[in-house]
Amino acid sequence: MLEIDSLNVSYGRVQVLFDVSISLGEGELVTVIGANGAGKTTLLLTVSGVLRPQTGTITLAGERIDNLRPHEIVGLGVGHVPQGKELFPAMTVLENLEMGAHRVKADKEYRERLERVLGYFPRLSERVRQRAGTLSGGEQQMLAIARALMAAPRLLLLDEPSAGLAPIIVDQLAEIILDLNRAGLTVLLVEQNAFLALELARRAYVMESGIVVESGETGSVLESDLVRRAYLGL
Amino acid sequence: MNWDIVFQQLWNGLLNGSIYVIFAAGLSLVFGVMRVINMAHGELTMLGAMLLFTVTSGLGLGYFTGAALVVILMALAGFLVNRVTVRPFLGHSELVVILSTVALSFMLLNGSLVVWGSEPKGVDEPFNEIVKVGGVYVTTAGMLLVGVCFTAVLGLYLMLTHTKLGKKTRATGQNLLGARLIGINTTAVYDTTLIVASGLAALAGVLIVLVSAASPNLGQPLLITGFAVVIVAGMGNVAGAVAVGLFLGVTEALFGQFISTYYRQGYLYVVMIIVLLLRPQGLFGRR
Ligand SMILES: Nc1ncnc2c1ncn2[C@@H]1O[C@H](COP(=O)(O)OP(=O)(O)O)[C@@H](O)[C@H]1O
Ligand SMILES: [Mg+2]
Numbered sequence: 001m002l003e004i005d006s007l008n009v010s011y012g013r014v015q016v017l018f019d020v021s022i023s024l025g026e027g028e029l030v031t032v033i034g035a036n037g038a039g040k041t042t043l044l045l046t047v048s049g050v051l052r053p054q055t056g057t058i059t060l061a062g063e064r065i066d067n068l069r070p071h072e073i074v075g076l077g078v079g080h081v082p083q084g085k086e087l088f089p090a091m092t093v094l095e096n097l098e099m100g101a102h103r104v105k106a107d108k109e110y111r112e113r114l115e116r117v118l119g120y121f122p123r124l125s126e127r128v129r130q131r132a133g134t135l136s137g138g139e140q141q142m143l144a145i146a147r148a149l150m151a152a153p154r155l156l157l158l159d160e161p162s163a164g165l166a167p168i169i170v171d172q173l174a175e176i177i178l179d180l181n182r183a184g185l186t187v188l189l190v191e192q193n194a195f196l197a198l199e200l201a202r203r204a205y206v207m208e209s210g211i212v213v214e215s216g217e218t219g220s221v222l223e224s225d226l227v228r229r230a231y232l233g234l
Numbered sequence: 235m236n237w238d239i240v241f242q243q244l245w246n247g248l249l250n251g252s253i254y255v256i257f258a259a260g261l262s263l264v265f266g267v268m269r270v271i272n273m274a275h276g277e278l279t280m281l282g283a284m285l286l287f288t289v290t291s292g293l294g295l296g297y298f299t300g301a302a303l304v305v306i307l308m309a310l311a312g313f314l315v316n317r318v319t320v321r322p323f324l325g326h327s328e329l330v331v332i333l334s335t336v337a338l339s340f341m342l343l344n345g346s347l348v349v350w351g352s353e354p355k356g357v358d359e360p361f362n363e364i365v366k367v368g369g370v371y372v373t374t375a376g377m378l379l380v381g382v383c384f385t386a387v388l389g390l391y392l393m394l395t396h397t398k399l400g401k402k403t404r405a406t407g408q409n410l411l412g413a414r415l416i417g418i419n420t421t422a423v424y425d426t427t428l429i430v431a432s433g434l435a436a437l438a439g440v441l442i443v444l445v446s447a448a449s450p451n452l453g454q455p456l457l458i459t460g461f462a463v464v465i466v467a468g469m470g471n472v473a474g475a476v477a478v479g480l481f482l483g484v485t486e487a488l489f490g491q492f493i494s495t496y497y498r499q500g501y502l503y504v505v506m507i508i509v510l511l512l513r514p515q516g517l518f519g520r521r
Binding site: 048050069070071073074075080082084085086087088089090091095098099100102103147148151 | 398401402404405408409411412413414415416417418419420421
């Protein structure tokens with residue numbers, strides 16, 4: 001589904017990603033873990049076309065997307081839930097969701113999607129008329145995911161969805177992410193919270209200072225000394 | 235107290251205030267959506283007025299045909315304003331964009347002085363009758379001005395709140411990255427925003443001609459008044475700009491009548507400074 005090959009990305013003169021290669025099969029839930037500053041957000045923003053790679057290729061279902069613009073990439077079925085959530089704070093929850101589905105022309109299709117997405121997030125359906133800026137942190141994270149789902153993506157990029165949330169909310173989110181994946185959505189989950197990520201994903205990549213230092217089945221990644229020391233504190 | 239004078243000044247204030255409203259709405263729209271302070275907005279209005287003079291006196295078009303043609307042409311020019319003076323500089327500091335629009339405004343002003351000279355030019359309007367309502371003298375052209383201003387601003391409001399394009403525009407203004415990541419073509423949104431703003435600026439220009447002469451020098455004072463309105467209302471708040479534009483137009487006229495004609499312009503700045511001291515985000519601005 002997604003093939004990232006030898007990606008090099010810089011901000012100005014400062015190179016941040018070095019020969020990063022990551023691949024996701026259709027229907028997989030794969031995680032990238034790494035400490036703050038490892039380059040996880042940069043990686044996802046490059047997949048979405050917000051940042052341009054210096055060299056390297058990104059292929060989505062056989063089609064090169066590394067030279068496309070963000071709205072074209074969304075059009076091909078990539079949803080992105082960014083680290084800062086990046087909601088429209090003065091718009092209502094419903095308007096945020098409507099914006100997520102802005103490509104949908106038919107009213108019937110829009111309603112079906114809205115119903116399906118709100119089905120995952122009952123708390124949001126109680127708050128559809130509330131302004132997004134007034135939601136709690138957990139609700140904002142749910143809205144950010146719901147907004148991305150309204151575009152009916154094939155691939156969902158999740159940037160640290162658990163950051164700053166209470167453990168009970170993180171558990172709810174984990175359930176939802178698993179449900180979405182079981183329903184067929186391919187998920188690339190980026191996390192600092194290695195426990196959560198390794199619990200959800202079958203395969204994992206570990207990034208350090210812009211380099212993929214470890215990858216494989218979650219079980220074997222868990223075993224590695226590096227991960228045990230750096231991310232799990234064992 | 236002579237109430238006829240009060241009502242006459244209310245009417246005069248309404249005429250000025252309507253122009254402030256439509257002018258400030260465009261200025262505020264561009265800031266609200268793009269975080270760009272368009273220093274050329276005043277000259278776009280001026281160009282609207284001067285082009286109307288040329289197409290009516292030179293090409294012999296009637297007022298309405300000429301005004302429609304000018305507004306459409308200027309709206310299309312808004313695309314160029316974005317692509318030439320705004321978009322190339324967006325990644326840089328905000329100051330760079332301000333300077334590039336200042337450069338555009340100088341080019342438009344000096345170019346217009348070369349083409350039209352600095353003499354004010356009258357434009358014929360075929361329907362300029364004077365009607366006495368109570369003790370107040372009102373012109374049909376003035377009524378047209380007020381009507382068109384409010385229709386245009388109401389149209390803008392409905393577009394922003396009820397159409398998909400308008401909602402995408404507001405979303406882009408509230409969070410550019412968020413808008414890009416859900417697949418809104420924000421380049422197209424920026425183009426459209428300057429097309430609409432430039433069309434509104436030119437509409438203000440062809441309406442000003444209904445109550446005063448067209449002159450290459452009308453843009454600068456209007457820009458400063460426009461900023462007073464936008465700053466008092468809160469940057470980027472289009473609805474607030476409507477209320478403040480009207481309020482300032484009317485109170486400015488009353489101030490000129492009853493306190494001092496001489497300090498009439500100064501009145502606007504005093505209001506602006508007081509509001510900035512008490513509420514730096516503007517009356518309707520959010521922190
Ligand atoms: N806009 C930016 N300009 C310059 N450097 C940046 C920018 N954003 C991130 N960086 C740098 O790039 C590196 C990777 O950042 P990021 O991708 O945000 O990492 P992570 O998401 O893993 O915390 C860090 O060293 C960070 O300081
Ligand atoms: Mg990050």
